[in-house]
Amino acid sequence: MTAGPDHQTIALGQPTVGEEELAAVAEVFRSGWLAGAGPACRRFEERFAKTAGTAHALSTSNCGSALFLGLKVLGVQPGDEVIVGDYTFPATGHSVLQVGATPVFADIRPDIWSADPAAVEAAITPRTVGILAVDVAGQPGDFDEYRAIADKHGLWLFEDAACSAGATYKNRPAGSLADIAAFSFHGRKGITAGEGGALVSDREDLIAHARKLHTYGIEPAISREGSGGLPIPSFHELGYNFRLSDIQAAIMGVQLDRLPDLLASRRSVAKLYNEAFTELDGVTTPVELPDREHPWQSYILTVAPELSRDDIALRLRAQGVQCNFGTYASHVQPLYGKTETLPVSADAFTRHLAIPMHANLTETEVERVVETVREAVNALS
Numbered sequence: 322m323t324a325g326p327d328h329q330t331i332a333l334g335q336p337t338v339g340e341e342e343l344a345a346v347a348e349v350f351r352s353g354w355l356a357g358a359g360p361a362c363r364r365f366e367e368r369f370a371k372t373a374g375t376a377h378a379l380s381t382s383n384c385g386s387a388l389f390l391g392l393k394v395l396g397v398q399p400g401d402e403v404i405v406g407d408y409t410f411p412a413t414g415h416s417v418l419q420v421g422a423t424p425v426f427a428d429i430r431p432d433i434w435s436a437d438p439a440a441v442e443a444a445i446t447p448r449t450v451g452i453l454a455v456d457v458a459g460q461p462g463d464f465d466e467y468r469a470i471a472d473k474h475g476l477w478l479f480e481d482a483a484c485s486a487g488a489t490y491k492n493r494p495a496g497s498l499a500d501i502a503a504f505s506f507h508g509r510k511g512i513t514a515g516e517g518g519a520l521v522s523d524r525e526d527l528i529a530h531a532r533k534l535h536t537y538g539i540e541p542a543i544s545r546e547g548s549g550g551l552p553i554p555s556f557h558e559l560g561y562n563f564r565l566s567d568i569q570a571a572i573m574g575v576q577l578d579r580l581p582d583l584l585a586s587r588r589s590v591a592k593l594y595n596e597a598f599t600e601l602d603g604v605t606t607p608v609e610l611p612d613r614e615h616p617w618q619s620y621i622l623t624v625a626p627e628l629s630r631d632d633i634a635l636r637l638r639a640q641g642v643q644c645n646f647g648t649y650a651s652h653v654q655p656l657y658g659k660t661e662t663l664p665v666s667a668d669a670f671t672r673h674l675a676i677p678m679h680a681n682l683t684e685t686e687v688e689r690v691v692e693t694v695r696e697a698v699n700a701l702s
């Protein structure tokens with residue numbers, strides 16, 4: 322089969338991994354410690370806490386398990402309500418259900434799609450215990466406003482920073498903006514080990530408790546290494562296996578080395594797209610607010626209401642340009658059984674179009690994406 326470069330598919334997202342990651346994995350093989358919560362995880366956690374601007378970090382199997390652990394150690398109970406930014410991958414709402422509590426979804430800002438502080442405050446009831454705010458596509462939400470609301474009502478604040486590695490808000494790194502934050506290292510995120518996650522906080526008690534829960538309710542084996550006797554732990558609390566493996570942690574170490582370059586590449590792609598699409602009637606470019614740095618986990622256009630987002634998407638796919646909807650409106654998912662409509666999030670869910678965004682895109686590929694989007698939009702206008 323021959324296909325010229327013009328006919329090759331341009332991926333929506335793609336990890337940047339190579340020989341360095343393979344070498345790091347080989348080193349873990351040689352060390353013999355392949356399981357989780359070992360020396361490679363420890364090294365990664367120390368470095369990742371610095372990236373997130375927090376005192377402590379715990380590596381986890383994914384972001385969903387980090388969210389779950391975070392809610393557990395914050396003491397969320399059945400009957401509690403947690404306010405959740407509506408526009409997100411539903412792992413966010415799921416985590417609240419997983420601890421037996423009720424997610425109460427808050428509508429979003431129309432420009433950056435994170436929870437609208439006014440909607441958050443309006444959603445508070447006597448059963449509310451905290452706010453779980455999502456950095457949509459990685460750009461942080463309004464954490465000063467969330468903090469003021471949380472303090473006024475005696476709530477905790479949790480940042481779903483799944484897509485946010487390397488982002489900032491008022492010069493503070495994503496991850497340090499709330500009482501606790503969860504990251505994802507899934508293959509579609511800015512840095513990845515295929516799967517993986519982290520829970521970060523300045524609060525030593527929260528991370529220490531989460532560390533136990535993530536290893537079946539006991540201290541990880543590494544904490545018993547080198548002790549003179551034969552320490553035998555006992556189990557007091559129901560725990561889980563939510564560990565990142567040391568193989569993945571080694572990969573993440575290399576991904577952290579790459580992070581500045583990956584962010585720079587994504588930023589330059591976003592700049593090219595912004596320049597090209599500002600001129601194009603029928604689509605609106607994503608907003609990066611001046612007081613925050615967007616990590617561009619994805620690049621999402623908003624299609625004008627009179628055009629069909631789905632038809633544009635099908636045309637792009639037919640031309641080998643991968644694309645997708647933005648992310649999910651949570652409140653319309655049948656699982657949650659909600660009846661009210663959150664109009665801004667519902668609208669974003671129908672009009673958003675994610676186009677290729679990753680650190681491996683070449684300028685030629687970006688040009689081809691731009692041209693294909695332009696043709697599709699013009700053909701359907």
Ligand SMILES: *Cc1c(COP(=O)(O)O)cnc(C)c1O
Binds near residue numbers: 385386505518
């Ligand atoms: C990807 C994502 C998650 C889930 O991450 P996993 O690592 O797959 O569990 C949670 N929240 C948001 C906002 C995400 O984008």
